[in-house]
Amino acid sequence: MSVIANNAAVKNAQAFEPLIVAFCCNWCSYAGADLAGTSRLNYPANIKIIRVPCSCRVNANFVLRAFQRGADGVIIAGCHPGDCHYMTGNYYTRRRFSLLKNLLAYVGIEEARFKVDWISASEGNKFADVMNGVLEKVHKLGPNRKLRDSRWRR
Amino acid sequence: MEKIKEEIRQIAREALTGKKVDIILAWEKGPLWYDSYPAFFTKEEEVDSLTWDSFCINNLSKYLLEETMADKKVGVFVKGCDALAFNQMMQDNRIRRDNVVVYGLPCPGMIDPDKVRAKRLNRGLTEVKQSGDELIFVTKDGEITVPAHEVYYDKCLYCHYPNPVVYDQLIGEKVAAETALDRSERFSQVEALEALSAEERFAYWDSQFSKCMRCFACRNVCPACSCERCTFDDDDLDILGKAREDSEDQFFHLIRAYHVVGRCIDCGECSRVCPQDIPLEKLNRKLIKDINALYGEYQAGLDPSTKAPLVTYQLEDADSFTAGEKGGKGT
Numbered sequence: 376m377s378v379i380a381n382n383a384a385v386k387n388a389q390a391f392e393p394l395i396v397a398f399c400c401n402w403c404s405y406a407g408a409d410l411a412g413t414s415r416l417n418y419p420a421n422i423k424i425i426r427v428p429c430s431c432r433v434n435a436n437f438v439l440r441a442f443q444r445g446a447d448g449v450i451i452a453g454c455h456p457g458d459c460h461y462m463t464g465n466y467y468t469r470r471r472f473s474l475l476k477n478l479l480a481y482v483g484i485e486e487a488r489f490k491v492d493w494i495s496a497s498e499g500n501k502f503a504d505v506m507n508g509v510l511e512k513v514h515k516l517g518p519n520r521k522l523r524d525s526r527w528r529r
Numbered sequence: 530m531e532k533i534k535e536e537i538r539q540i541a542r543e544a545l546t547g548k549k550v551d552i553i554l555a556w557e558k559g560p561l562w563y564d565s566y567p568a569f570f571t572k573e574e575e576v577d578s579l580t581w582d583s584f585c586i587n588n589l590s591k592y593l594l595e596e597t598m599a600d601k602k603v604g605v606f607v608k609g610c611d612a613l614a615f616n617q618m619m620q621d622n623r624i625r626r627d628n629v630v631v632y633g634l635p636c637p638g639m640i641d642p643d644k645v646r647a648k649r650l651n652r653g654l655t656e657v658k659q660s661g662d663e664l665i666f667v668t669k670d671g672e673i674t675v676p677a678h679e680v681y682y683d684k685c686l687y688c689h690y691p692n693p694v695v696y697d698q699l700i701g702e703k704v705a706a707e708t709a710l711d712r713s714e715r716f717s718q719v720e721a722l723e724a725l726s727a728e729e730r731f732a733y734w735d736s737q738f739s740k741c742m743r744c745f746a747c748r749n750v751c752p753a754c755s756c757e758r759c760t761f762d763d764d765d766l767d768i769l770g771k772a773r774e775d776s777e778d779q780f781f782h783l784i785r786a787y788h789v790v791g792r793c794i795d796c797g798e799c800s801r802v803c804p805q806d807i808p809l810e811k812l813n814r815k816l817i818k819d820i821n822a823l824y825g826e827y828q829a830g831l832d833p834s835t836k837a838p839l840v841t842y843q844l845e846d847a848d849s850f851t852a853g854e855k856g857g858k859g860t
């Protein structure tokens with residue numbers, strides 16, 4: 376799907392502006408986001424990027440806390456397996472978040488709200504695609520109420 | 530069990546008088562019929578109150594934490610599941626093996642007091658005797674015989690390791706490892722939940738988690754939850770608040786389950802001690818089921834020299850988030 380058409384569809388939909396937190400690894404995915412920017416690719420401003428040294432720096436706490444404090448979707452993006460700057464970090468990411476993803480689905484969080492993907496520094500297009508894809512799905516699902524702290528106000 | 534109890538007492542006495550150990554960790558009978566609680570014995574004469582019966586459900590391995598047992602030689606009695614717990618704590622470097630003498634006790638299964646009450650067998654109960662696959666409840670009005678599997682804990686019916694997997698000395702005869710229920714059956718409740726829609730699953734877990742009063746009994750009893758300092762206790766970390774708030778309960782339970790992933794021995798102690806009857810084993814078993822499916826069959830606590838699934842990896846590991854793609858270089 377084209378990124379621009381997709382973005383337009385999102386804009387027209389309704390007032391609901393999803394908040395999506397993306398944990399991006401410093402070496403690949405964050406650079407991928409940079410490339411998406413310098414290549415003038417559109418990806419929505421709803422994505423809030425948090426830069427982490429490695430995708431395995433992300434802890435299950437971070438994901439749950441994001442949902443608790445207002446995120447409608449969470450993305451973890453790291454280097455492709457085999458390309459980790461620290462050699463092995465994303466192999467751990469793969470195991471940890473395979474299990475967390477299934478666990479979140481098991482307790483009833485819609486699967487589209489939590490996404491893990493591998494985005495390299497040269498994949499500006501993929502970065503924009505993944506972000507738009509998640510945003511589109513989360514938009515369809517509507518605001519997240521699950522795991523949300525009721526005292527929290529955006 | 531009566532015979533083994535005498536044997537245990539003898540061993541405990543000898544170990545204490547011979548200065549082989551400083552402390553014996555075993556069970557003692559409390560005032561109520563179902564009370565067989567953990568007890569420390571340091572003197573020979575105290576050993577007379579040591580007990581071994583079908584209510585010794587408490588896992589003694591958890592009491593062996595290094596800091597509690599600093600520089601003391603401890604003799605501990607372990608059942609099958611306690612031995613798995615012991616190995617798990619060894620793997621986590623929470624026990625100094627040299628300081629512990631492990632006495633293995635093959636375990637026929639433990640009685641669930643709730644099931645006894647449901648059958649109204651507790652009225653005037655004075656003694657429970659075991660004969661083969663049957664239990665004889667000696668009450669004031671006479672003896673009642675019931676098949677053992679009707680009153681054993683559910684978790685005991687699935688138990689695959691009734692004989693300790695680690696011990697220095699084994700007491701009594703090994704029992705048959707055949708289970709009353711097929712071991713793969715333990716995942717049937719997980720599968721039933723998986724079959725529901727996301728909304729139904731959330732409704733189910735929300736109703737369960739909101740019962741939680743955060744007493745942390747599940748954490749305290751868990752042999753895998755043995756950190757020196759727990760993040761949930763540390764107010765400065767701002768991990769968990771004190772408010773009665775559903776999201777905090779959900780947060781606690783998801784993190785608790787996730788923290789023991791790959792280290793959970795599936796002893797079911799967490800759900801047993803839960804005062805609110807939250808089915809925590811359904812969370813743990815979901816994670817065990819996924820590990821088995823994604824990274825190969827793994828039973829925590831079998832071998833302390835292996836690595837837990839989450840602290841190791843394979844280059845060609847599967848994942849649950851990229852469809853069909855296995856990852857790895859060149860994909």
